[in-house]
Amino acid sequence: MSNLRTLVFFATPAHDCSYLPDRKATTMFVDPRAHVDKHLYSQLTALGFRRSGSHYYRPHCEHCNACVPVRLKVNQFQPDRSQRRVMSKNADLDCKMVRASFSERYYSLYAHYIEQRHADGDMYPPSQEQFMSFLVEGATDSWFVEIMDGEKLVGLAAVDMLDEGLSAIYTVFDPAYEHRSLGTFAVLWQIEEAKRLGLPYLYLGYWIEECRKMNYKTRFRPIEALRDGQWRTMDVN
Secondary structure, three states: OOOOOOOOEEEOOOEEOOOOOOOEEOEEEEOOOOOOOHHHHHHHHHOOOEEEOOEEEEEOOOOOOOOEEEEEEHHHOOOOHHHHHHHHHOOOOEEEEEEOOOOHHHHHHHHHHHHHHOOOOOOOOOOHHHHHHHHHOOOOOEEEEEEEEOOEEEEEEEEEEEOOEEEEEEEEEOHHHHHHOHHHHHHHHHHHHHHHHOOOEEEEEEEOOOOHHHHHHHHOOOEEEEEOOEEEEOOOO
């Protein structure tokens, strides 16, 4: 059984940064041969690691620390006016958590989302193998949140269960429902689910101040950032 003391880590060669186009990035990975159970995964997450399929990683850039791990204290969260509107306009939708798995309807929604929203990104073109390796394989306690409009699947959020929280992995939605702000709605639903389960945190991955598409994360408050090995509440203006 692997633990933090026995884990071996590897670093990738420098590569183009996915978020800041003028910079190079280096990524630290846990040895893929290690057995990472839920407890160890929880410890890694508290240290700023993320899961992508069977890989556990965190940025390890020599001259840049722009990627900041963030998490939300769910019991202290108070939605702002915009978030309350999102909750209200999606009150007709039904959500439930199911075990992460492959299905044609999940993949169809995923592929349509990538094709319409991220055709210029490194996840295009989508494939079933990509869906499996990214969202299904390697998880120890991974779930999908189905977002349903009647009988229609309009959103799917991948979330991992940790010892002391939930980890929001990825959310896709029907682009025709963009006006519903389903990405924000999925986070709001996970906040309430973490509360219901008695879990104190929702981990939201990395926040980069210079990356506009990550700005939404700091609208969930109070949000904590991991800097210099310590989780501290961010002073967000």
